[in-house]
Amino acid sequence: MQQFTEESRTPTAARNKLRARGVRAALAAVLAAGALMTSQTVTAHGADNPYERGPAPTQSSIEASRGPYAVSQTSVSSLSASGFGGGTIYYPTTTSDGTFGAVVISPGFTAYESSIAWLGPRLASQGFVVFTIDTLTTLDQPDSRGRQLLAALDHLTQRSTVRGRVDATRLGVMGHSMGGGGTLEAAKSRPSLQAAIPLTGWNTDKTWPEIQTPTLIVGADGDTVAPVSSHSEPFYQSLPSSLNKAYLELNGASHFTPNSSNTTIAKYSISWLKRFIDNDTRYEQFLCPLPRPSLTIEEYRGNCPHTG
Template identity: 80%
Template sequence: MRHLLPSGDASRRRRTPSKSRSRTVRLGLAAAAAATGLCATLVPGAQAAADNPYERGPAPTVSSIEAARGTYAVSQTSVSSLSVTGFGGGTIYYPTSTADGTFGAVAVSPGYTASQSSIAWLGPRLASQGFVVFTIDTNSTLDQPASRGRQLLAALDYLTERSTVRTRIDSTRLGVMGHSMGGGGALEAAKSRTSLQAAIPLTGWNLDKSWPELRTPTLVVGADGDSVAPVSSHSEPFYTSLPSTLDKAYLELNNATHFTPNTSDTTIGKYSLSWLKRFIDNDTRYEQFLCPLPRPSATIEEYRGNCPHNS
């Protein structure tokens, strides 16, 4: 004889399959959410990378920006002065990997009487963080800043149009650096080509002290013990003459000389890298190292700037 359930139990029994299906759906949604969370964990910064396609490399830390080398393996190629026009050749340093697409690029000029060897340390240091870097020789070691500015631009044109690594470069994301007269040249280049994304004069020298025309985010680096281009008559007036609306900063190195940029320097390296990342790659992950403004320390005599940054 078939036993009949009370009406209430029958009702509960009829609802059971529906409840099971609901539970299955809920479990499926939970699993999907967990998987999404796992993916976000496994791919840090995935959303940030989607928001900014120019980001390159892992999220930065103090130790990573102070390191002599970043995460990219670096290759280099020499460029003979005989194969170029407008500058004296040089060495291109670039990330070996092509998995991340194109990179921003930076041309770097040496100073008066100097060759590219005097600023060569910046090549692998910056390239290993995700840039193509061209340390150049100038047509003459006696070239003045205006000439060095033109040569930096000629080097960038060669880099993006004719070099063997041109397909690795995003030609809309370019910057310039230079030491001494090369630093003065970096200012000249930025004045001439307002499309540049970053300029960094390192203990720069230039008879022109006023740069209100610049539209390129500029980090001026001076040295408290500079007797060749004293900050009072070079780096400081360079900085103060820049438009107040421009993204700009002034870093005065403590216990440093005019020639400090000629050898590997952690303070120059970390803030130059952060500036290039922030403005060539628009990588706001590096904003934390520039704003709030760094405070005076054993290596920083003074740091000025406008925060937060505009672009």
């Protein structure tokens, strides 16, 4: 007796319907497997680096005026501060992502916290605890500002009301002008720091071969207060050749460009802090290959690829 399958006994339209159903089932299985693989890949990537915070970055996300995190802030009175002049702490509001890396930022000569305050919420919204500080006096020199940056880090991690939100092993320093010179002093004094970013820095000391902290030097082509030829460039050139380091010279900028919101400063600061405080290699793409000259970049130097 001749055997018939269900398909052979079914009219053409019905057979086509069965085939379509089979294709859909196979496609669903493939998609499910792909989703599982993607899930496993993300989980594995996160497990490789538990310090990653926030979604995968894009060019637009690092240039945005605000990142993915909502930000809160709290003031630190000069009366409760020891070794520095008080300031403002900006931090991601969420507690679901665990602790965050942190950075303290110093103003420059004769300046107050307000001159660098724009960096607080901008960096914090990308997933950092940020402490913008006042110095003990507006006339403090770089060596004093370096000590004050470290005192503020100690306050942040040991005494502040948000100390539980900070990973005390993942810290960095930034500063403008004499605060930039102080940034180099702080990195020299505390090699355990993960990142340093002097912004149009000023210091009578031009050589920094002792620094072991990944350092991004930011200069300005039109700086007449701390000209790059006698400050930022020699600072950069004196850093160890084996160090993760970079030199960003802003185009059409002055000594005081870091005192107001600036997308180029922000995007490369965010990328540097993410890469070295959080060890987040997702941000390597914005640092290597080296950025090319543009309307906002006069010059960019560095060693690529980065290590560690």
